[in-house]
Amino acid sequence: MSDYIFTDSQHLKELERLRAIEQVCDPASRRRIQAIGITTNWRCLEVGAGAGSIAEWMAGVVGAAGQVVAVDLNTRFLSQIDLPNLEILEADIRDLPLAEAAFDLVHARYVLIHLADFQVALSRMLEFLKPGGWLVLEEPDFSAARAISGEAAACQAVDRVNRAIGQMFANRGMDYALGIKLPSILQSRGLQPIDVENDAHLAPGGSGIANVMKLSTLQLAEHYIATGEASRADVDQYCRFAEDPKSWAIYHATVRVNAQNRSAKKDKVKP
Numbered sequence: 318m319s320d321y322i323f324t325d326s327q328h329l330k331e332l333e334r335l336r337a338i339e340q341v342c343d344p345a346s347r348r349r350i351q352a353i354g355i356t357t358n359w360r361c362l363e364v365g366a367g368a369g370s371i372a373e374w375m376a377g378v379v380g381a382a383g384q385v386v387a388v389d390l391n392t393r394f395l396s397q398i399d400l401p402n403l404e405i406l407e408a409d410i411r412d413l414p415l416a417e418a419a420f421d422l423v424h425a426r427y428v429l430i431h432l433a434d435f436q437v438a439l440s441r442m443l444e445f446l447k448p449g450g451w452l453v454l455e456e457p458d459f460s461a462a463r464a465i466s467g468e469a470a471a472c473q474a475v476d477r478v479n480r481a482i483g484q485m486f487a488n489r490g491m492d493y494a495l496g497i498k499l500p501s502i503l504q505s506r507g508l509q510p511i512d513v514e515n516d517a518h519l520a521p522g523g524s525g526i527a528n529v530m531k532l533s534t535l536q537l538a539e540h541y542i543a544t545g546e547a548s549r550a551d552v553d554q555y556c557r558f559a560e561d562p563k564s565w566a567i568y569h570a571t572v573r574v575n576a577q578n579r580s581a582k583k584d585k586v587k588p
């Protein structure tokens with residue numbers, strides 16, 4: 318059974334949420350990937366490809382002599398992409414049957430946070446890197462989330478929902494602050510250099526990131542309420558806050574890490 322919490326989401330609602338994530342995050346993701354020198358001929362692995370915009374973009378950059386493999390537990394939003402140098406695989410990264418040390422770049426965005434055993438997935442990603450290959454990870458840190466300004470009662474409701482998000486992750490054995498720990502985790506796996514960016518997404522209601530979090534909240538409301546930390550009224554208030562251009566919040570931070578595999582042999586460092 319999948320541990321991905323959005324697995325049962327309605328098709329169109331989940332597509333809308335993934336497209337909203339792409340709209341907010343793709344410019345920074347492309348900038349980070351360009352910074353490590355992606356070029357023609359590269360072989361790239363896009364892990365948890367979602368609706369596929371980054372995999373599609375990478376396929377254009379690496380050209381006919383390169384290749385992109387996009388893997389996701391569920392390829393429902395990827396199957397319509399038809400490019401000769403883009404292979405789409407429906408699989409779990411933790412047991413992906415591909416040759417090791419085959420990729421110049423492995424990229425994942427908002428994937429490891431959903432895995433209680435993210436270290437297993439990380440080990441697999443490291444095994445796929447060529448010596449000198451790059452790992453580009455982008456994961457959220459929900460411990461940064463807080464209401465900044467707006468009506469006092471609404472700010473309190475937002476903070477209760479943020480506590481519910483933290484509790485929901487804890488109940489599932491997952492770390493809601495994984496993003497902020499990524500640099501030290503990768504360092505302990507022997508990767509270097511490590512180039513880090515911590516983007517706190519301080520944003521008003523109605524912005525892209527507020528919309529992403531509103532869409533996630535609408536899908537996961539029952540999970541939040543089940544933690545006992547937030548009520549239905551809090552969830553409704555969170556959604557109104559996220560639509561109000563006069564209300565500001567840090568919805569979460571995104572920590573982006575570029576790290577290089579400097580080992581001559583494939584990674585065997587234990588978690």
Ligand SMILES: C[S@@+](CC[C@H](N)C(=O)[O-])C[C@H]1O[C@@H](n2cnc3c(N)ncnc32)[C@H](O)[C@@H]1O
Nearest residue numbers: 321338365366367389390391409410426427428
């Ligand atoms: C929040 S979405 C992010 C999608 C995309 N990376 C983006 O940022 O636009 C997480 C994606 O990871 C996929 N996923 C979750 N666990 C996975 C696993 N163990 N192996 C492969 N894909 C996984 C989900 O199916 C989903 O498409």
